[in-house]
Amino acid sequence: xxxxxxxxxSVLAGASLASGMFMFSSSGxxxxxxxxxREAARYLPEYTPNGDLILPKxxxxxVFVGSPLTPNALxxxxxxxxxxxxxxxxxxxxxxxxxxxxFPEGTIFFKELQLTLKGENPDGSRTEPSGRGYFPGPFNxxxxxxxxxxxxxxTDGWGYYNFNHHEPKAKTASLRPKDExxxxxxxxxxxxxxxxxxxxxxxxxxxxxxG
Numbered sequence: 371x372x373x374x375x376x377x378x379x380s381v382l383a384g385a386s387l388a389s390g391m392f393m394f395s396s397s398g399x400x401x402x403x404x405x406x407x408r409e410a411a412r413y414l415p416e417y418t419p420n421g422d423l424i425l426p427k428x429x430x431x432x433v434f435v436g437s438p439l440t441p442n443a444l445x446x447x448x449x450x451x452x453x454x455x456x457x458x459x460x461x462x463x464x465x466x467x468x469x470x471x472x473f474p475e476g477t478i479f480f481k482e483l484q485l486t487l488k489g490e491n492p493d494g495s496r497t498e499p500s501g502r503g504y505f506p507g508p509f510n511x512x513x514x515x516x517x518x519x520x521x522x523x524x525t526d527g528w529g530y531y532n533f534n535h536h537e538p539k540a541k542t543a544s545l546r547p548k549d550e551x552x553x554x555x556x557x558x559x560x561x562x563x564x565x566x567x568x569x570x571x572x573x574x575x576x577x578x579x580x581g
Contacts, residue, residue: 412462414476415516422542423514423531429480432458436569439504441486443494453483453510457569467572471579473562477517483510483535511535513551514543525552526563 416424435457442452459467463477487507490496495503511534519527522545530551531543546552555563561581566572 412476413460413478415478415518418542422544423516423529425512425533425539425541425543426460426478426480426514429458429460429478429482431461432480433461433464434458435571438565438568439486441489441494441504443489443492451483453485454504454506456482456484458482459572468575471575471581473517473564475517475519479515479564481513481515483512484508485510509537511537512539515551522552524548526556528552528555528563530555 413427415426418424436455437457438455439453440449440451440455442449445452458480460476460478460480463474466472466474467477485507486494487496487505489504491502496505498505511532514531514533516522516529516531517527518529522529525548530546532546533540533543552563555565559565560567561572561576564572566576566581
Protein backbone atom coordinates (compact mmCIF):
# COMPACT_ATOMS: atom_id res chain seq x y z
CA UNK A 371 0.00 0.00 0.00
CA UNK A 372 1.51 3.36 -1.00
CA UNK A 373 1.44 6.42 1.26
CA UNK A 374 -1.52 8.05 -0.48
CA UNK A 375 -3.61 4.91 -0.16
CA UNK A 376 -2.62 4.50 3.48
CA UNK A 377 -3.72 8.04 4.33
CA UNK A 378 -7.06 7.53 2.56
CA UNK A 379 -7.59 4.25 4.41
CA SER A 380 -6.91 5.94 7.75
CA VAL A 381 -9.41 8.72 7.02
CA LEU A 382 -12.12 6.25 6.00
CA ALA A 383 -11.47 4.03 9.00
CA GLY A 384 -11.72 7.02 11.32
CA ALA A 385 -15.00 8.12 9.78
CA SER A 386 -16.38 4.60 10.13
CA LEU A 387 -15.37 4.44 13.78
CA ALA A 388 -16.96 7.83 14.47
CA SER A 389 -20.24 6.74 12.92
CA GLY A 390 -20.19 3.67 15.16
CA MET A 391 -19.60 5.74 18.28
CA PHE A 392 -22.43 8.23 17.81
CA MET A 393 -26.00 8.15 16.58
CA PHE A 394 -28.29 11.12 16.27
CA SER A 395 -31.87 11.24 17.41
CA SER A 396 -34.55 13.06 15.42
CA SER A 397 -33.93 16.14 17.57
CA GLY A 398 -30.26 16.17 16.57
CA UNK A 399 -28.88 15.21 19.97
CA UNK A 400 -25.71 13.11 19.94
CA UNK A 401 -26.04 9.95 22.01
CA UNK A 402 -22.94 7.83 22.70
CA UNK A 403 -23.34 4.24 21.57
CA UNK A 404 -20.80 1.46 21.80
CA UNK A 405 -19.93 -0.42 18.59
CA UNK A 406 -21.44 -3.62 20.05
CA UNK A 407 -24.85 -1.94 20.39
CA ARG A 408 -24.88 -1.42 24.15
CA GLU A 409 -27.24 1.22 25.52
CA ALA A 410 -26.29 4.88 25.51
CA ALA A 411 -25.24 6.41 28.82
CA ARG A 412 -28.25 7.41 30.92
CA TYR A 413 -28.98 10.68 32.68
CA LEU A 414 -29.71 9.80 36.31
CA PRO A 415 -31.30 11.94 39.06
CA GLU A 416 -29.13 14.53 40.76
CA TYR A 417 -29.66 15.67 44.35
CA THR A 418 -28.47 18.48 46.58
CA PRO A 419 -26.56 17.60 49.80
CA ASN A 420 -29.82 17.88 51.79
CA GLY A 421 -31.67 15.48 49.47
CA ASP A 422 -33.64 17.87 47.24
CA LEU A 423 -33.92 16.93 43.58
CA ILE A 424 -32.12 19.15 41.08
CA LEU A 425 -34.15 20.18 38.04
CA PRO A 426 -33.19 17.64 35.33
CA LYS A 427 -31.03 18.86 32.47
CA UNK A 428 -31.87 18.82 28.75
CA UNK A 429 -35.31 17.32 29.35
CA UNK A 430 -36.75 19.03 26.25
CA UNK A 431 -34.67 16.55 24.23
CA UNK A 432 -36.16 13.52 26.00
CA VAL A 433 -38.79 11.12 24.62
CA PHE A 434 -42.24 12.73 24.53
CA VAL A 435 -44.96 10.30 25.67
CA GLY A 436 -48.17 12.36 25.77
CA SER A 437 -50.08 15.43 26.92
CA PRO A 438 -53.32 14.90 28.91
CA LEU A 439 -55.48 17.94 29.60
CA THR A 440 -57.80 18.66 32.55
CA PRO A 441 -58.93 22.30 32.14
CA ASN A 442 -60.69 24.29 34.84
CA ALA A 443 -63.73 24.79 32.63
CA LEU A 444 -64.48 21.05 32.67
CA UNK A 445 -63.84 20.69 36.41
CA UNK A 446 -66.12 23.31 37.98
CA UNK A 447 -63.28 25.82 37.81
CA UNK A 448 -61.22 23.80 40.31
CA UNK A 449 -59.05 21.36 38.38
CA UNK A 450 -56.08 20.05 40.38
CA UNK A 451 -53.98 20.42 37.24
CA UNK A 452 -55.67 22.97 34.93
CA UNK A 453 -53.01 22.53 32.27
CA UNK A 454 -51.69 20.37 29.48
CA UNK A 455 -49.37 17.78 31.06
CA UNK A 456 -46.51 17.54 28.56
CA UNK A 457 -44.78 14.36 29.72
CA UNK A 458 -41.26 13.23 28.79
CA UNK A 459 -39.18 10.21 29.82
CA UNK A 460 -35.38 10.10 30.01
CA UNK A 461 -34.20 8.40 26.78
CA UNK A 462 -31.89 5.79 28.30
CA UNK A 463 -34.63 4.64 30.67
CA UNK A 464 -37.13 4.48 27.82
CA UNK A 465 -34.75 2.30 25.80
CA UNK A 466 -34.57 -0.18 28.68
CA UNK A 467 -38.35 -0.11 29.17
CA UNK A 468 -38.84 -0.70 25.47
CA UNK A 469 -36.66 -3.83 25.63
CA UNK A 470 -37.80 -5.23 28.99
CA UNK A 471 -41.27 -3.85 29.72
CA UNK A 472 -39.99 -2.57 33.08
CA PHE A 473 -39.05 0.94 34.19
CA PRO A 474 -35.47 0.67 35.50
CA GLU A 475 -34.17 2.20 38.70
CA GLY A 476 -33.30 5.84 38.05
CA THR A 477 -36.12 6.39 35.55
CA ILE A 478 -37.18 10.05 35.37
CA PHE A 479 -40.49 11.37 34.08
CA PHE A 480 -40.64 15.12 33.47
CA LYS A 481 -44.08 16.73 33.28
CA GLU A 482 -44.05 20.30 32.04
CA LEU A 483 -47.31 22.08 32.82
CA GLN A 484 -48.79 24.38 30.18
CA LEU A 485 -51.92 26.47 30.61
CA THR A 486 -54.58 26.73 27.92
CA LEU A 487 -55.25 29.96 26.05
CA LYS A 488 -58.17 31.94 27.44
CA GLY A 489 -61.48 30.32 26.51
CA GLU A 490 -64.21 31.95 24.44
CA ASN A 491 -66.99 29.44 25.17
CA PRO A 492 -68.67 28.19 28.38
CA ASP A 493 -66.67 24.94 28.25
CA GLY A 494 -63.41 26.87 28.13
CA SER A 495 -62.74 26.12 24.47
CA ARG A 496 -61.95 28.69 21.80
CA THR A 497 -62.14 28.79 18.01
CA GLU A 498 -58.97 28.94 15.94
CA PRO A 499 -58.31 28.36 12.20
CA SER A 500 -57.95 24.62 12.88
CA GLY A 501 -61.33 24.46 14.64
CA ARG A 502 -62.84 24.67 18.11
CA GLY A 503 -60.80 23.22 20.95
CA TYR A 504 -58.21 23.80 23.66
CA PHE A 505 -54.90 25.39 22.72
CA PRO A 506 -51.58 25.54 24.61
CA GLY A 507 -50.81 28.79 26.38
CA PRO A 508 -48.12 29.88 28.90
CA PHE A 509 -45.89 27.38 30.65
CA ASN A 510 -46.77 26.89 34.30
CA UNK A 511 -43.99 25.03 36.09
CA UNK A 512 -43.21 21.32 36.20
CA UNK A 513 -43.55 18.08 38.14
CA UNK A 514 -40.90 15.35 38.13
CA UNK A 515 -41.16 11.68 39.11
CA UNK A 516 -38.13 9.51 39.91
CA UNK A 517 -37.85 5.75 40.44
CA UNK A 518 -35.59 4.66 43.30
CA UNK A 519 -36.85 1.73 45.36
CA UNK A 520 -34.44 2.35 48.24
CA UNK A 521 -35.00 6.10 48.47
CA UNK A 522 -38.81 6.01 48.22
CA UNK A 523 -40.00 2.76 49.88
CA UNK A 524 -43.24 4.31 51.18
CA THR A 525 -44.53 5.15 47.69
CA ASP A 526 -43.78 1.94 45.77
CA GLY A 527 -40.30 3.15 44.86
CA TRP A 528 -41.28 6.41 43.18
CA GLY A 529 -40.55 9.96 44.40
CA TYR A 530 -42.66 12.97 43.40
CA TYR A 531 -41.41 16.55 43.11
CA ASN A 532 -42.96 19.89 42.20
CA PHE A 533 -40.82 22.63 40.60
CA ASN A 534 -43.46 25.38 40.94
CA HIS A 535 -46.87 25.76 39.39
CA HIS A 536 -45.73 28.93 37.69
CA GLU A 537 -42.77 30.10 35.65
CA PRO A 538 -39.82 30.15 35.95
CA LYS A 539 -39.30 26.61 37.16
CA ALA A 540 -37.53 26.17 40.49
CA LYS A 541 -33.94 24.91 40.34
CA THR A 542 -34.51 22.36 43.10
CA ALA A 543 -37.51 20.73 44.75
CA SER A 544 -38.24 18.77 47.92
CA LEU A 545 -40.06 15.45 48.06
CA ARG A 546 -43.86 15.76 48.14
CA PRO A 547 -45.92 13.94 50.80
CA LYS A 548 -47.40 10.55 49.95
CA ASP A 549 -51.00 11.76 50.16
CA GLU A 550 -50.29 14.57 47.69
CA UNK A 551 -49.10 12.47 44.75
CA UNK A 552 -48.01 8.95 45.56
CA UNK A 553 -51.27 7.59 46.94
CA UNK A 554 -53.17 8.49 43.75
CA UNK A 555 -50.56 6.85 41.52
CA UNK A 556 -50.51 3.77 43.73
CA UNK A 557 -54.28 3.42 43.63
CA UNK A 558 -55.04 4.08 39.96
CA UNK A 559 -52.00 4.09 37.64
CA UNK A 560 -51.92 0.98 35.46
CA UNK A 561 -48.25 0.02 35.18
CA UNK A 562 -45.80 0.29 38.08
CA UNK A 563 -47.56 3.42 39.38
CA UNK A 564 -47.23 5.06 35.94
CA UNK A 565 -50.32 6.28 34.06
CA UNK A 566 -49.58 4.16 31.01
CA UNK A 567 -53.33 4.01 30.27
CA UNK A 568 -53.07 7.64 29.16
CA UNK A 569 -49.91 7.17 27.10
CA UNK A 570 -50.47 4.67 24.25
CA UNK A 571 -46.77 4.54 23.42
CA UNK A 572 -45.98 3.24 26.91
CA UNK A 573 -49.13 1.14 27.18
CA UNK A 574 -48.43 -0.73 23.94
CA UNK A 575 -45.02 -1.74 25.28
CA UNK A 576 -46.55 -2.86 28.59
CA UNK A 577 -49.09 -5.03 26.73
CA UNK A 578 -46.32 -6.55 24.63
CA UNK A 579 -44.80 -7.88 27.84
CA UNK A 580 -48.13 -8.90 29.32
CA GLY A 581 -48.54 -5.83 31.53
